[in-house]
Amino acid sequence: MKFDTPAGPNPIDRMKVVGQPHDRVDGPLKVTGTAPYAYERHAVAPGALYGFILGAAIAKGRIAAIDTRRADAAPGVKAVVSYLNAGPLGKGGKNTAKLLAGPEVDHYHQAVAIVVADTFEQARAAARLIDVDYVRGSGAFDLAAAAPTAPLTGGSSKEGSAAPKLDRVGDFESAFAAAPVTLDATYTTPDEAHAMMEPFATIAAWDGDRLTVWTSNQMINWAHEDLAKTLGFAPDKLRVDSPFIGGGFGGKLFLRADAVMAALGAKAAGRPVKVAMTRPMMFNNATHRPATIQRIRLGAERSGKLTAIAHEATSGDLPGGSPETATSQTKLLYAAPNRLIGQRLAVLDLPEGNAMRAPGEASGLMALEIAMDEMAEKLGLDPVEFRIVNDTQVDPEKPGRQFSQRQLVRCLREGAERFGWRARDAQPGRRRDGDTLIGLGVATAFRNNINMKSGARVRLGGDGVVTVETDMTDIGTGSYTVIAQTAAEMMGVGLDRVVVRLGDSDFPTSSGSGGQWGGNSSTSGVYAACVKLREAVAQRLGLDPAACDFADGEVRSGGRGVALTSAARDGELVADDTMTYGTLGKQYQQSTFGAHFVEVGVDAYTGEIRVRRMLAVCAAGRILNPKTARSQVIGAMTMGVGGALMEELVVDTRFGFFVNHDLAGYEVPVHADIPHQEVVFLDEADDKVSPMKAKGVGELGLCGVGAAVANAAYNATGVRIRDYPLTLDKHLDRLPEVGAMRRA
Numbered sequence: 001m002k003f004d005t006p007a008g009p010n011p012i013d014r015m016k017v018v019g020q021p022h023d024r025v026d027g028p029l030k031v032t033g034t035a036p037y038a039y040e041r042h043a044v045a046p047g048a049l050y051g052f053i054l055g056a057a058i059a060k061g062r063i064a065a066i067d068t069r070r071a072d073a074a075p076g077v078k079a080v081v082s083y084l085n086a087g088p089l090g091k092g093g094k095n096t097a098k099l100l101a102g103p104e105v106d107h108y109h110q111a112v113a114i115v116v117a118d119t120f121e122q123a124r125a126a127a128r129l130i131d132v133d134y135v136r137g138s139g140a141f142d143l144a145a146a147a148p149t150a151p152l153t154g155g156s157s158k159e160g161s162a163a164p165k166l167d168r169v170g171d172f173e174s175a176f177a178a179a180p181v182t183l184d185a186t187y188t189t190p191d192e193a194h195a196m197m198e199p200f201a202t203i204a205a206w207d208g209d210r211l212t213v214w215t216s217n218q219m220i221n222w223a224h225e226d227l228a229k230t231l232g233f234a235p236d237k238l239r240v241d242s243p244f245i246g247g248g249f250g251g252k253l254f255l256r257a258d259a260v261m262a263a264l265g266a267k268a269a270g271r272p273v274k275v276a277m278t279r280p281m282m283f284n285n286a287t288h289r290p291a292t293i294q295r296i297r298l299g300a301e302r303s304g305k306l307t308a309i310a311h312e313a314t315s316g317d318l319p320g321g322s323p324e325t326a327t328s329q330t331k332l333l334y335a336a337p338n339r340l341i342g343q344r345l346a347v348l349d350l351p352e353g354n355a356m357r358a359p360g361e362a363s364g365l366m367a368l369e370i371a372m373d374e375m376a377e378k379l380g381l382d383p384v385e386f387r388i389v390n391d392t393q394v395d396p397e398k399p400g401r402q403f404s405q406r407q408l409v410r411c412l413r414e415g416a417e418r419f420g421w422r423a424r425d426a427q428p429g430r431r432r433d434g435d436t437l438i439g440l441g442v443a444t445a446f447r448n449n450i451n452m453k454s455g456a457r458v459r460l461g462g463d464g465v466v467t468v469e470t471d472m473t474d475i476g477t478g479s480y481t482v483i484a485q486t487a488a489e490m491m492g493v494g495l496d497r498v499v500v501r502l503g504d505s506d507f508p509t510s511s512g513s514g515g516q517w518g519g520n521s522s523t524s525g526v527y528a529a530c531v532k533l534r535e536a537v538a539q540r541l542g543l544d545p546a547a548c549d550f551a552d553g554e555v556r557s558g559g560r561g562v563a564l565t566s567a568a569r570d571g572e573l574v575a576d577d578t579m580t581y582g583t584l585g586k587q588y589q590q591s592t593f594g595a596h597f598v599e600v601g602v603d604a605y606t607g608e609i610r611v612r613r614m615l616a617v618c619a620a621g622r623i624l625n626p627k628t629a630r631s632q633v634i635g636a637m638t639m640g641v642g643g644a645l646m647e648e649l650v651v652d653t654r655f656g657f658f659v660n661h662d663l664a665g666y667e668v669p670v671h672a673d674i675p676h677q678e679v680v681f682l683d684e685a686d687d688k689v690s691p692m693k694a695k696g697v698g699e700l701g702l703c704g705v706g707a708a709v710a711n712a713a714y715n716a717t718g719v720r721i722r723d724y725p726l727t728l729d730k731h732l733d734r735l736p737e738v739g740a741m742r743r744a
């Protein structure tokens with residue numbers, strides 16, 4: 001089915017099942033520990049051996065020699081595989097760096113070898129006995145040092161956000177020079193790690209020349225394609241299965257070393273092999289969100305109308321890599337006749353930079369939305385009003401192009417009302433609660449909506465059970481549930497009559513999970529398949545499909561109702577289809593909007609910043625399930641607090657690696673850091689996007705949070721921090737004098 005005209009009324013509009021806050025259908029499996037995660041799938045490959053990956057000890061250079069004799073002779077060892085005996089390997093299209101080093105080393109902890117042994121401990125011990133002789137080369141590891149000579153580079157995150165190398169509308173320089181009120185400030189965001197709960201993990205088993213990997217991956221189709229390409233064999237000899245995923249955040253968008261090395265180890269050992277990457281290995285072996293340096297210039301009339309916007313961002317990546325598209329949202333967010341976007345990419349020999357939740361916008365809004373706060377203050381305007389004054393209902397670069405739906409102003413107004421924004425003191429550093437300075441901050445949330453083509457197969461069994469099969473993944477987002485809701489709504493049955501099977505490359509190819517496209521795209525594919533199944537049912541019952549209503553387990557037509565099950569009495573009915581998209585996404589700008597409000601308390605003595613409460617108001621089309629959507633948004637808000645206050649991969653610029661490569665050194669928020677969160681969804685249905693009339697929401701919840709926290713911290717202290725994360729050392733020496741505060 002092709003979606004190329006706005007959706008008319010359809011069965012989803014009934015919202016008997018879709019749009020309801022159903023519990024996760026996979027919840028019981030998860031809370032009873034019976035959801036099969038990759039490393040724990042003991043039954044699929046009994047007697048599997050254990051693999052342990054050795055990572056490169058240099059960031060750049062060459063392997064002169066590998067001596068595995070001591071490892072080969074160690075207890076329990078069944079095989080050791082490095083580039084010397086792996087055979088020729090290709091490289092997947094989605095990876096920048098190769099997943100197995102040799103003889104060149106491209107980054108620190110790039111896989112060098114896998115040891116396969118009877119036990120995990122034996123494999124780990126033997127890996128230490130591999131003697132690798134490295135020739136260390138010199139590399140570039142310092143973004144600030146490389147930035148001044150970094151070339152302008154356009155790019156796409158491969159995942160939604162994209163920006164050209166240079167984009168001009170009007171005459172920025174003249175307008176900026178003529179503006180009565182201006183801001184010119186530079187912001188930095190650090191490298192960040194996905195740090196998802198479940199590590200990269202794979203069990204690999206060969207059956208002759210056929211390979212199955214039970215793994216943890218967001219994009220089955222991409223992993224399938226790239227693993228076949230890497231190993232150099234026909235895709236139909238490979239099966240990738242990933243029904244449950246303990247978080248990914250973009251780290252599992254692509255094929256990773258655990259799958260490649262498990263496959264190589266299993267081949268060498270002639271037995272199934274299971275591999276889980278250790279936590280300290282993950283931070284340097286896998287991808288990360290690249291650091292950025294962002295210069296923003298704003299020029300405005302005294303009224304607050306922006307006349308000039310410039311956003312220039314620099315990031316780094318390995319040779320052949322892509323920029324962090326931090327300027328992406330600035331093309332679309334605020335009106336101003338004169339505009340400049342510039343994006344530079346430095347070559348760095350750090351581990352591969354790539355997509356992490358809301359790549360582009362998450363980093364870009366951390367800077368832009370502080371700049372908007374600073375500018376509002378210069379103008380003497382309330383930050384909410386300043387944003388509203390500069391709203392646009394058309395693409396500011398192409399004014400003939402409308403947004404499919406844009407309710408940013410309503411998000412801001414409703415959020416301000418609900419949050420008690422009026423209590424904010426425009427003069428920073430004045431509100432206090434005992435020894436705590438109190439501040440309120442706001443930021444706009446913006447993230448584009450993307451649709452990906454998505455297929456599904458739906459079966460109606462003689463028992464009346466509707467089974468959905470698609471290679472869509474559930475990365476903790478609720479895919480099982482919203483897909484079940486879609487099939488239930490379309491076929492007119494209860495959720496208890498629907499079975500959803502996901503994550504298997506033998507199923508029809510779906511959108512997968514990324515770029516906040518998964519929920520809307522995968523359910524649209526299920527919608528398409530269900531339309532076909534409804535036709536098959538009607539035909540079998542001798543009814544006109546266009547005149548049939550599917551409800552309460554019946555097919556109703558012309559005042560007559562027939563049990564749905566009767567259609568499958570003489571044999572299962574099967575339908576499959578793929579939803580594809582026409583040009584509506586080009587005709588209309590499809591984006592999601594929100595407003596984040598944050599209250600922080602800053603300890604007047606220590607400078608410690610603690611979040612006290614948060615509110616997000618989101619406008620993201622129809623919400624398929626308010627409960628799972630809310631969970632997505634509060635998770636994203638939590639991640640935003642991490643980005644604002646804690647998360648930073650510390651770069652060793654001498655040796656070229658991330659120093660803090662575990663969860664003790666790389667801090668993410670815990671429950672005690674997040675006292676109160678509220679999420680409100682505006683009641684929307686966007687008919688330009690899909691028959692579901694839904695949009696993405698899982699990344700929107702992150703976009704802008706960091707800046708809202710930073711703006712709240714500024715409001716509390718009067719000290720502006722422009723370098724994330726906002727750690728106390730960055731404002732401690734400039735905090736309001738404690739004695740003065742006491743007397744007040």
Ligand code: MOS
Binds near residue numbers: 159218253359514515
């Ligand atoms: Mo993506 S960065 O997994 O949404």
